[in-house]
Amino acid sequence: MEAQETNNGSEDIIICRDVHKWYGSFHALRGITTSIGKAQVVVVFGPSGSGKSTFIRTINRLEEHQRGQIIVDGIELTNDVRNIDAIRRDVGMVFQSFNLFPHLTVMDNIILAPMKVRKMPRDEARQVALDLLDRVGITEQSEKYPTQLSGGQQQRVAIARALAMQPNIMLFDEPTSALDPEMIKEVLEVMKELASSGMTMVVVSHEMGFAREVADRMMMFDQGSIVEDGSPEQIFENPQSDRTKLFLSQIL
Amino acid sequence: MAAEVRPVGNPPLPPPILERGVIGWMHANLFSTWFSGALTAVSCLVIGAAAIFGINWILFNADWSVIATLGGQLVIGQYNTELACPGQNCFWRPQVSVLLVTLILGMMWGLAGGGLPKRMGIAVAVILSAFALLPYSFERMGMDVRLLLGANIPALGIGWAIARYTPLGTSRNVALSAVVVFVAILLLVRGGPAIPGLEPVSVRHWGGLMLNLILAVGGIAFSFPIGIALALGRRSSLPVVKLLCVVFIEVFRGVPLITLLFMSQVLVPLAFPENFPQNSLFRAAIVITLFSSAYMAENIRGGLQALHPGQAEAARALGLPSWQTMLFISLPQAIRNVIPAIVGQFIALFKDTSLVYIIGMLDVVEISRAFIQGNPEYLASTKELFLFLGLVFWVFTYSMSYVSRRVEENLGVGRR
Numbered sequence: 001m002e003a004q005e006t007n008n009g010s011e012d013i014i015i016c017r018d019v020h021k022w023y024g025s026f027h028a029l030r031g032i033t034t035s036i037g038k039a040q041v042v043v044v045f046g047p048s049g050s051g052k053s054t055f056i057r058t059i060n061r062l063e064e065h066q067r068g069q070i071i072v073d074g075i076e077l078t079n080d081v082r083n084i085d086a087i088r089r090d091v092g093m094v095f096q097s098f099n100l101f102p103h104l105t106v107m108d109n110i111i112l113a114p115m116k117v118r119k120m121p122r123d124e125a126r127q128v129a130l131d132l133l134d135r136v137g138i139t140e141q142s143e144k145y146p147t148q149l150s151g152g153q154q155q156r157v158a159i160a161r162a163l164a165m166q167p168n169i170m171l172f173d174e175p176t177s178a179l180d181p182e183m184i185k186e187v188l189e190v191m192k193e194l195a196s197s198g199m200t201m202v203v204v205s206h207e208m209g210f211a212r213e214v215a216d217r218m219m220m221f222d223q224g225s226i227v228e229d230g231s232p233e234q235i236f237e238n239p240q241s242d243r244t245k246l247f248l249s250q251i252l
Numbered sequence: 253m254a255a256e257v258r259p260v261g262n263p264p265l266p267p268p269i270l271e272r273g274v275i276g277w278m279h280a281n282l283f284s285t286w287f288s289g290a291l292t293a294v295s296c297l298v299i300g301a302a303a304i305f306g307i308n309w310i311l312f313n314a315d316w317s318v319i320a321t322l323g324g325q326l327v328i329g330q331y332n333t334e335l336a337c338p339g340q341n342c343f344w345r346p347q348v349s350v351l352l353v354t355l356i357l358g359m360m361w362g363l364a365g366g367g368l369p370k371r372m373g374i375a376v377a378v379i380l381s382a383f384a385l386l387p388y389s390f391e392r393m394g395m396d397v398r399l400l401l402g403a404n405i406p407a408l409g410i411g412w413a414i415a416r417y418t419p420l421g422t423s424r425n426v427a428l429s430a431v432v433v434f435v436a437i438l439l440l441v442r443g444g445p446a447i448p449g450l451e452p453v454s455v456r457h458w459g460g461l462m463l464n465l466i467l468a469v470g471g472i473a474f475s476f477p478i479g480i481a482l483a484l485g486r487r488s489s490l491p492v493v494k495l496l497c498v499v500f501i502e503v504f505r506g507v508p509l510i511t512l513l514f515m516s517q518v519l520v521p522l523a524f525p526e527n528f529p530q531n532s533l534f535r536a537a538i539v540i541t542l543f544s545s546a547y548m549a550e551n552i553r554g555g556l557q558a559l560h561p562g563q564a565e566a567a568r569a570l571g572l573p574s575w576q577t578m579l580f581i582s583l584p585q586a587i588r589n590v591i592p593a594i595v596g597q598f599i600a601l602f603k604d605t606s607l608v609y610i611i612g613m614l615d616v617v618e619i620s621r622a623f624i625q626g627n628p629e630y631l632a633s634t635k636e637l638f639l640f641l642g643l644v645f646w647v648f649t650y651s652m653s654y655v656s657r658r659v660e661e662n663l664g665v666g667r668r
């Protein structure tokens with residue numbers, strides 16, 4: 001967990017060099033080169049099918065890249081299973097469809113990984129879970145099953161579940177797209193709080209209000225490439241690429 | 253709830269009479285159109301006629317004496333004959349086995365504290381004890397036999413107390429006790445030259461319902477884990493493992509059980525060292541278990557395939573290694589979703605145990621058939637006897653599906 005201190009003094013916690021990914025013959029990521037610094041909040045946006053999900057899923061190797069180099073927290077992602085498991089322990093992920101475990105209570109959803117992977121004693125894990133549930137604004141629901149909660153509550157539990165592993169990086173893949181408007185707000189609030197606590201976050205999202213307020217950096221994806229990368233001010237006020245202009249004019 | 257708070261709008265009205273209560277139900281389900289009305293009327297006539305005819309036959313025309321004559325043979329076959337246990341009474345051995353089972357049921361009740369295990373335990377113990385009151389003469393059914401049957405009620409209580417007041421009362425220990433009891437029962441019924449007081453009884457003389465139950469319980473207990481292993485093997489990324497599992501599953505599913513049983517007597521010996529202790533029952537049990545495992549594997553594989561891929565992804569993203577993801581996330585959900593299919597498989601297995609007649613074993617069906625054949629004066633009672641056998645199988649299989657439905661409800665299968 002202290003790995004970043006020995007990271008050659010560099011502040012970059014995610015480094016991608018010429019990353020390529022093919023699904024069969026379809027070229028989904030076409031040479032992604034970027035690095036993300038510690039405590040940065042990066043919002044990734046772009047049209048459907050542009051490779052946003054694929055990109056953040058290669059960062060914890062839910063998808064394998066076939067060319068190039070990805071270094072997360074000082075560890076290079078290779079086929080070495082120990083590296084992959086080590087990185088997944090330190091990188092939390094939140095999905096569009098929550099993916100809570102329906103056969104486990106909220107509490108068991110949260111304490112499973114800390115107990116099995118971090119070997120945390122049950123009592124300690126429960127305490128951590130209760131603190132996290134409090135932090136995401138869900139109290140007294142810990143013995144319910146996920147399907148007994150609203151979508152917004154489920155997504156906040158999913159965030160708590162990821163945080164229970166005490167990750168250094170959090171990945172969000174469209175965390176609010178499956179939610180009703182009034183629930184989007186409660187999830188975004190939690191994410192804002194997380195960002196202000198200094199978490200490194202990569203967020204695929206089209207919530208432009210959130211991006212403007214919270215993001216340090218925005219990346220526009222199109223056809224498997226990063227077509228624009230800059231601060232929110234720059235992206236919104238003065239976009240360089242025509243694709244970005246067009247896309248923003250469509251969604252804003 | 254929200255409607256009560258709202259001060260404006262129309263108040264709720266009761267539904268029209270045609271959609272309420274018995275009349276509404278009958279109207280909707282039985283007489284909604286003239287065609288369904290006619291169908292209802294005809295069905296009622298047919299069911300009524302069948303019921304009158306059936307009850308009349310069961311109560312007044314049928315001769316049920318054949319079942320009383322067979323009596324204990326239906327339960328244990330030739331186990332207690334002079335041939336099987338020369339010069340002694342062996343009936344107590346299956347009886348003590350039954351007591352052990354009741355003991356375990358009592359422990360399950362004590363562990364659960366009520367609910368289904370309680371109802372099941374009480375039902376089993378009461379029914380077994382009631383057999384002590386059968387109106388047989390004391391020569392035919394001795395006091396010892398009756399007392400051992402009656403002991404089922406105290407056995408249930410003892411099991412309950414053990415689970416309540418000793419360290420054995422954890423789910424792990426109860427499960428372990430069940431395994432120990434299963435092995436103990438096999439030893440008790442089989443006996444051995446080295447065990448004083450337990451003369452060996454050759455498995456050729458095991459029979460009756462006891463044989464069906466031993467084969468079914470053993471088959472169920474072993475085919476479940478083997479089936480899981482095969483299902484995982486079939487999904488393995490290692491080509492050799494995958495191929496082996498596919499071949500195994502397809503071979504055992506593709507050949508009729510009766511053929512497998514027949515072949516077992518020739519083929520199973522080849523798989524074991526020459527001096528490995530084995531017998532026809534052992535071979536039959538292996539084949540039945542493997543046959544059932546193949547189906548079990550496909551059921552579980554179906555359950556795994558139906559899972560949303562996001563489940564395993566979420567677990568992997570949390571850093572759980574793939575075997576833990578399988579163990580804690582995928583398998584529990586997969587199994588839960590295919591409980592009906594699994595129980596169907598267990599019911600089929602139980603009924604299929606009758607096929608061991610093909611290798612000369614006298615299960616409850618075969619012993620009945622053999623009895624009629626050997627005693628032509630009972631030929632006319634064949635229908636009564638086999639009707640009764642059907643009822644016996646039905647009671648067991650219906651209990652299985654009842655238990656499974658309750659388990660499903662407790663696990664909340666519908667809640668996804």
Ligand SMILES: Nc1ncnc2c1ncn2[C@@H]1O[C@H](COP(=O)(O)OP(=O)(O)OP(=O)(O)O)[C@@H](O)[C@H]1O
Pocket residue numbers: 023024026028046047048049050051052053054055
């Ligand atoms: N498992 C897969 N197999 C084949 N093709 C895939 C697979 N996953 C994604 N793709 C393709 O790769 C491309 C990029 O997909 P990706 O999911 O990364 O897009 P996205 O930018 O996240 O889009 P969206 O906004 O719709 O989520 C798409 O064209 C998609 O069809």
Ligand SMILES: [Mg+2]
Pocket residue numbers: 052053054173174
């Ligand atoms: Mg996506």
